[in-house]
Amino acid sequence: MVVVHLSAECFPLAKVGGLGDVVGALPKYQQELGVTSIVVTPYYDRKFAHDNEFEVIFESNVRMGDRDLPFQVLKETTDKLGFHLHLIRIPGLLDRSEVYSYADETEQFIAFQLAFLEWLLRFSEYPDIVHCHDHHTALVPYLMAHAFKYRFLSTIPTVLTIHNGQYQGWFGWDKFHYLPETDPLTRGVLDWGGAINPLAAAVKSCWKFTTVSPTYLEELKQSSKGLESLFLQEEKKGSGILNGIDTDVWNPGTDSLIPLNYSMDNVTKGKQENKRALCKEFGFTLSKPLFAFIGRLVGEKGADLLPAAIEKILSAARSKASILILGSGDPAIEEQLAQLKETYKKDYNIYIGYDEALSHRIYAGADFLLMPSRVEPCGLNQLYALKYGTIPVVRSTGGLKDSVIDVTEPEGYGICFDELSAESIVEAIGRAVDLYANTSNLRLLRKRMMLLDFSWNRSANQYIDLYNSLK
Incomplete structure (x- = not known):
């Protein structure tokens, strides 16, 4: 089986978030399971592209x-990432240093998709699956199905994975002429609310779509910035597959970015020594439980609630x-949080x-990870934390609900809360502080977490099963 993954991001070439x-x-991981995996992204003027060997094909x-x-x-040329990486370079559009936030971002990603399809037409053998990721590649299923120029590609199954349905790539009909000619009767597939909506078009056009957790699939039917009825209408095409983590990169036993490697067998000592180094780096007292937040400081992540919660916790006598x-x-x-310092x-x-290296040191050295998210399609941070024996403190939404079980439940290992408020964060941190005082229970929870398997092996097999169902 040959699968082409089309994406705006790919670590370590270019990473902005979980995508x-x-x-x-x-x-x-799919390659290791016998799938020939081809990843296609835009070219970025970044370190990875400069430091590695590429050939124009x-x-x-x-x-x-x-x-x-x-x-x-x-x-x-070396396939050093474990799959076949291809970059598309277009002078002035796909040769930039940043991934997003350009004034002509719509043109940037339309050009990327059109160039990919132009190349795909010339393949000596078509792939078995074209797997598109998020709205930046979401016009591809529509164009493969409906553009006259790409009619020979219409028999290739397309899969769309929605990493975050809040971002849909809308643009006006004044840019419709960027696209190749299609049957006029299919233009309604592009339309949603009077604009061209690539994500909606892909959900309508693709053979199957997935979300990055089962709970998020259900949540999109209730809240998806206007696409709720579409996800209800197309629900038979949808599957929720929880993301995994790359345990070659995220493994406290082999991680070269942390002060002391450790495993489940010596987790207490390992966590303590990594915490000692982190406390020295940031001026903390070793004896107090250390809570960390890693991520974008935006409302989606609940970061706007942190200043009030932090003041409430730290202003106590x-x-x-x-x-x-x-x-x-x-x-x-950022300013509110900086002022608290x-x-x-x-x-x-x-x-x-x-700072990628600092994030590794924090996962290894912190006792608890805070994730008070409003929206969390999957979340990878809580999975990294679990691997490093760091207890997640999470709001039960999306993938957080699918991957973290509260300590009050049988076999639980995390702190969970439902209400979205600073008060709920304070209360959850209070529960975590009490938990931290129980040394024997803390050791048991850390070992329980580190035994969990959130590697990509499980999820990769689920995707392969989905691909096979389309043959």
């Missing part, structure tokens, strides 16, 4: 409206916790930005 982690891992031009765009397809934040996002939230410097610190 990059998934596309950098799932194809590798295809060159052509593609028409986008009144523009004739020359493009190249580059292949990484005798603070019983330390809190460390790693992330960036909304400037107003002067007031609570003994028990609070923040690193605004993102």
